[in-house]
Amino acid sequence: MKEWYDKINEASSVNALEEIRVAIFGKKGVLAAEFAKMKDVPNEQKGQFAKELNKHKSALMNEFTARKIVLQTQELQEAMKAEALDVSMFSTKSSAGALHPVMETMDRIVEYFSSMNFAVKTGQIVEDDFHNFEALNLPKYHPARDMQDTFYFKDEMLLRTHTSPVQIRTMMNTQPPIRMIAPGAVFRRDYDLTHTPMFHQIEGLLVDEEGKVSFANLKFILEDFLKYMFGDVAVRFRPSFFPFTEPSAEVDISCVFCEGKGCRVCSHTGWLEVLGCGIVDPNVFEAVEYKNVSGYAFGLGVERFAMLIHQIGDLRSLFEGDIKLLEQFQ
Numbered sequence: 001m002k003e004w005y006d007k008i009n010e011a012s013s014v015n016a017l018e019e020i021r022v023a024i025f026g027k028k029g030v031l032a033a034e035f036a037k038m039k040d041v042p043n044e045q046k047g048q049f050a051k052e053l054n055k056h057k058s059a060l061m062n063e064f065t066a067r068k069i070v071l072q073t074q075e076l077q078e079a080m081k082a083e084a085l086d087v088s089m090f091s092t093k094s095s096a097g098a099l100h101p102v103m104e105t106m107d108r109i110v111e112y113f114s115s116m117n118f119a120v121k122t123g124q125i126v127e128d129d130f131h132n133f134e135a136l137n138l139p140k141y142h143p144a145r146d147m148q149d150t151f152y153f154k155d156e157m158l159l160r161t162h163t164s165p166v167q168i169r170t171m172m173n174t175q176p177p178i179r180m181i182a183p184g185a186v187f188r189r190d191y192d193l194t195h196t197p198m199f200h201q202i203e204g205l206l207v208d209e210e211g212k213v214s215f216a217n218l219k220f221i222l223e224d225f226l227k228y229m230f231g232d233v234a235v236r237f238r239p240s241f242f243p244f245t246e247p248s249a250e251v252d253i254s255c256v257f258c259e260g261k262g263c264r265v266c267s268h269t270g271w272l273e274v275l276g277c278g279i280v281d282p283n284v285f286e287a288v289e290y291k292n293v294s295g296y297a298f299g300l301g302v303e304r305f306a307m308l309i310h311q312i313g314d315l316r317s318l319f320e321g322d323i324k325l326l327e328q329f330q
């Protein structure tokens, strides 16, 4: 038995000690083997034999426990030494922050329209029914209200579903001519690959004397703008409908992923829809009491632009705050 005391005390790690424990106390260990010899011991000596063995058993267990504490303490100390952190150490490495891709895209869009003399206007996120819908030629129970799933509060208040109410407020506060864009967060009850309940829009409005503003003006500025954002893309206008513009159009660019050849992103059409626009409906001017004017308006989703510029597949990933993803846009 003597050798096993030495083995315990010579064990150099908790793992080695564990192996020795199994060798001594395990089912097939030395103690079990010694106890098995009992059947060959003459009866009158059995008592003494068992007593001896039990003495060893508890002595070995004590030895084992003591050694385990020593080894564990030693290993802990070594680990702490290896992982030691000098909190006073001066690091020369510094990491710079960066703009979120949505904000960066927003800045670029604002930059373009500022250079074209559009003023930047902001409004309020909690709006009322009049400014968000009614004044935009969207009377109550108008089916087109379903185009925008709205978050409502009590008393006709709501989270704005687009930044168009900023245009209404601006027109009610100032006299034409107007040249403005309204960037900001908007809210709709939507959540999937390409929709989040909060996203950002930039809408534009230009108002001048009657007969001065034409669809050709609108077409020119949007084509120029889209080439500024996406480089040398083809641009096409498709007839569409918005309650606040007549005529209305949706604007497509040739797919930036496949260059118009057709791919999964553009649903094999070669085109990507990026904008809504049109000539301001006379009913809107009537609501804000403007007379003898003409104007155009447009609206776009900033996240959609950011996704196309940075080739991001899932819109929701922009809002998860994942540093690994965001670092790619530095």
Ligand code: PHE
Pocket (backbone or CB within 6 Å): 161, 162, 163, 164, 203, 242, 245, 276, 277, 278, 297, 298, 299, 300
């Ligand atoms: N307000 C529209 C929307 O959010 C966008 C738009 C603005 C379309 C101006 C046409 C003209 O869907």
